[in-house]
Structure formats: C-alpha cells, structure tokens
Amino acid sequence: MSAAVKTPPAADPATPLFEVRHLRVSFERAGVALEAVRGIDLTLHHGEVLGLVGESGSGKSVGMLAALGLQPETARVRGSVKFKGRELVGLPRREMRALRGSRIAMIFQDPLSSLNPVMTVGAQIVEVLRLHNTALSAKAALERAEELLSLVAIPQPDRRLRQYPHEFSGGMRQRVMIAMAVANDPDLLIADEPTTALDVTVQAQIMEVLEGLQARLNLGVILITHDLGVLAGHADRVAVMYAGEIVEQAGIDDIFARPSHPYTRGLIESIPDMAVERERLFSIDGTPPPLGRLPGGCAFHPRCPQRQVVCTATAPAFHGDARHNAACHFADLPDGDTA
Ligand SMILES: Nc1ncnc2c1ncn2[C@@H]1O[C@H](COP(=O)(O)OP(=O)(O)OP(=O)(O)O)[C@@H](O)[C@H]1O
Ligand SMILES: [Mg+2]
Secondary structure: OOOOOOOOOOOOOOOOOEEEEEEEEEEEEOOEEEEEEEEEEEEEOOOOEEEEEOOOOOOHHHHHHHHOOOOOOOEEEEEEEEEOOEEOOOOOHHHHHHHEOOOEEEEOOOHHHHOOOOOOHHHHHHHHHHHHOOOOOHHHHHHHHHHHHHHOOOOOHHHHOOOOHHHOOHHHHHHHHHHHHOOOOOOEEEEEOOOOOOOHHHHHHHHHHHHHHHHHHOOEEEEEEOOHHHHOOOOOEEEEEEOOEEEEEEEHHHHHHOOOOHHHHHHHHOOHHHHHHHOOOOOOOOOOOOOOOOOOOOOOHHHOOOOOHHHHHOOOOEEEOOOOEEEOOOOOOOOOOOO
C-alpha cells in the first residue's frame, strides 16, 4: 500500500468539516453545576488548521474531548457538534468510537501515558490499524506501520518498529503518537498540546512533521496550545479561550497584527521570543478564576489593564464579523455579520 495522498474531499465544500455550536460542559460538585466550557462556537473547514489557545484551565481539553464524546462520566454536555454535517452529541458510544480512530483522530495531552510500555511500537501501530480494518493481514499491517513511521520522519523505521517506547526520545515518541493518530487516514485531527513537553528544537521538528502531514493528507487540524507562539506560521486561524469561553477568533496574521481582546494582547506579550527584544518576559497579572468562582460582567475584568466600570457589570457581546471577532466592550472592530 502506498502512502495515502488524499484526493480533494468529496463532501460539499460548503458543509464545514467540524462545527461546534454553543457547546457547554459542566461538572456537578456538591449539587452545584460548575461550567468548564460555557458555550463555545467553532467552525473548521477541510484542510484548515485552527489553533485553540488559552491558559491552563481555560477548558481547551475538556471542550474538545467532550466534542468527541470523551468527557468524564461526571460531565454533562450540551450544544451541538457536527462532523461533516452529522451530529455527534448524543451519538451512541459504539458509533462515536468507530468515528474516532478512523475519520477523526486525537493526539492526547499526555503522549507518554498513551503508549503501552510493554508492547513494541510496531505492535501498537498494527493494533490500531487492525482494530479499524479487520481484513488487513498481519504482513500488510506491519508494512503500513513501517510506512507510517517514515511518514513522520522516523529514521530506520523497520528497526524502530521492533523497539519499545522507552527506547524512543520524547520527540520520537510524539512522532509515534502522530503516526498512530493518522494511521487510519482521518479527515480531522485534534492535537492537544503536541509539543509542550519537548524542547524548542524538537518542538519545531514536530510542528514541521504535523504541517507536512496536514498538507499531504488534507487534514483539518485543531491544534490546542497555551503558547500562541507555537501557532505562528502553522495555523490558519486562532480561537482564544478564557475561562470556558472563546473571547477572540481571527486569522493568524490578524491575531498578531490587530489583537482586539486585552487577553489576546497579554498572550502575545508573553511569547518568549517576542520578549527577547523587550528583555523582560511579560506575564498577565493574576490567575484565571477557578471553576464556580466566575466574576460578574466580563470574566477577564479582574485581570484586565483596560477595565472600565461597564466591564465589572455587563458581559460583553462580540464585536467584529465572522472573520475577526472579539468579546470585549472596547474591541476596535467594525460590527458585521458574526454568524
Ligand atoms: N473530571 C473533571 N471534574 C471536574 N472538573 C474538571 C474535570 N476535568 C477538568 N476539570 C476542570 O475543567 C476546567 C478546564 O480544564 P481543561 O483540562 O479543559 O483545561 P485546559 O485548558 O486544557 O488546561 P491545560 O492547558 O492545563 O491543559 C479546569 O478548571 C479543570 O479543573
Ligand atoms: Mg488541556
């Protein structure tokens, strides 16, 4: 079998690949529902790369896991998530499982714990392949596994297949996770902090591998990160999350050129590379509110350098249009169609 190079998607290009509407995820604690995700909207088209960025605890993982039916038992999920027009919320577990691991793939936040330490890397890839294609012979699966390791630029893939995860460096293990994620030729890949545990050079290599695969397989990708810097040069669009909500969405160039939410500006100023020039790493004052202790008005107001009285009392609406919008009373964006 040759490496899969996809033909353009057959689906109606007007139907988004992935569409999240008013997604809410809450956890019950002592009889009180605590909302970790408070009504997020996202649209991803075929072959598009969307960065989902925000500080720790903003709800990035919980939101995307819930979108794929992977929420904890204790979570309640509301809203709509469509994959190629098909509703995923409420889909029977068996159907959801079949979709994941084939059409939809996810790279989890903790890649080390996702690999089995007592199985060779080859055996684990073969398992993933045969789980979704029971007709695949052992020999063909092994050939495909080798091809997948080459696809993520692991040298000497035939030898590497026979090794165990502990024989791989962190960066190489992350490549294996990516290979497993794309094993069954998905259309959508959700990668949760795929480079966070790695040093800067290896981070860049992994981003290159992801980008190469994305273009080759025409993947739609949601790239979750707390570091906006990782997205520069790699994402088409960015959605910024704060305290369970998306507070700004824009094209990658617009985010850097015209950040319109004070939180986005804070994230940009915290990017280490940019701080080199200023000789001091800026960080946003304060910490995000814990679950269940949301301040009134704009959730960001206690930390906002530009807050006014209105921010403490009234939650801001979105300003801007479908291309670039931000939920801030003082966003300098002309109002247009945000649908
Ligand atoms: N099983 C759970 N039960 C209760 N609360 C949870 C559970 N899982 C996550 N949370 C809470 O939901 C909120 C969002 O968590 P989430 O893991 O989505 O954050 P994140 O944006 O992915 O952060 P990070 O950058 O650290 O990965 C946090 O306040 C977290 O404590
Ligand atoms: Mg997370």
